[in-house]
Amino acid sequence: MDERIRYIALRRILLYVLFCNLGVALAKVLYGKMAGIASITADGFHSLSDGASNIIGLFGLAFAFRPADASHPYGHKKFETFASLGIAMLLFGAASEIIREVWARLRTSHIPEIQSESFVIVAVTILVNALVVFWEKSVGRKWRSDFLLADALHTQSDIFVSLGVFGTLVAVRLGLPWVDTLTALVIVGLIVRAGIAIIRESSRILCDENVLHPEAIAHVVREIPEVQGCHKIRTRGRADDIHLDLHVLVDENMSVEEAHRISEEVEQVIKQKFNGVTDVTVHIEPTTEKEEHR
Known part of the structure; x- marks a missing residue:
């Protein structure tokens, strides 16, 4: 495997995905602010963590593909694995933000007015994220990139969040605001699960677990x-x-x-x-x- 070609391929997809994630986040945050819908705004800020993970990945890959030297005779590839731990931390941070958002909603009786464009915005961002997940998983498996596969899990968690928001919009429109809280808590569980999976896989590598039988x-x-x-x-x-x-x-x-x-x-x-x-x-x-x- 040509390491330079691998590095260029991974860097290219991370840059593309970064622009997609920033576009998705910006769309949700701006619309959420203008429409006064807290759930969409919160989902937009959660999407920003995807962009942050892409930036972490770009730095991690830059270190990972440095050639072996006197201080790192086995090379720097574990920097990519180490960077994936940063994604896990972002996932836990996103889960914490959602919990805070749920608590804030419980303390207020404000129910926003849901318009048709609210569903369109969320649906489009779900589609974009689904394409990003498929893209990252395909390239990640092809080039055996721990980081891309971990980032795909992170973006996948964002899809779950957006699906929860979509369901919340439906529930609010039907006069069932309590569904919002239940959905948010389920999403938190899914996000935490993804973070634990990333930590488990990264720890296996960083702690030198046997790879082959x-x-x-x-x-x-x-x-x-x-x-x-x-x-x-x-x-x-x-x-x-x-x-x-x-x-x-x-x-x-x-x-x-x-x-x-x-x-x-x-x-x-x-x-x-x-x-x-x-x-x-x-x-x-x-x-x-x-x-x-x-």
Whole structure:
């Protein structure tokens, strides 16, 4: 995978999505203010968090695609994963804002007058966000971007919020203002759930959880004729940047040159069989030292 092409593709879509999110937010905030509909105004401010997450992503990607250096010998790709935690924080912040909005509505008896254009504004912004989610998920899966997939969840939560607002408009028009509170609380639950999912996935990567099953790797390595066994198999990292190390057993009488050749073959075979593996460290051991691990 050409990292420069990947970076350009991710940066391009984030810029496009940023403009879409800002347009959606601006439309809802301006209309909500002019029409005096607090729910649409609040939804617009919530949409601004999508734009903020795009800006975080642009900075995160800029760091993530820097080449490895003396201070970061394994590269900077985890900066992209770390940036996705910022999206989770924005989700929790949005949930908090909605709770405050619900509380404010409970303290007032004001019921806004709902016009037809209110439904049109919300429906159009839902459609735009749905297209953004589809776009981000497609590109995120293609380029294995933690951030884009996390941002898609964030934008998806905005769709749930807008659907809740749409339902609220219907309920208010039918004389059922209490539906507003119930819908808002359900939306809060969905947003918090999305935030927890992002934190769980990011933590798995940042805390070096095993990425590949050791037995699957061992099966592939043992197919090499000169290899007599392997053990202590460990993997970590992102799906597109997996680091792997293992111990390989060879004949005790084998020369250093031959053992080195086998270690290179092990590395090559692993990279061919498992997508996303970028670094393999092979520790060669004579069979007699670790017979119990055959």
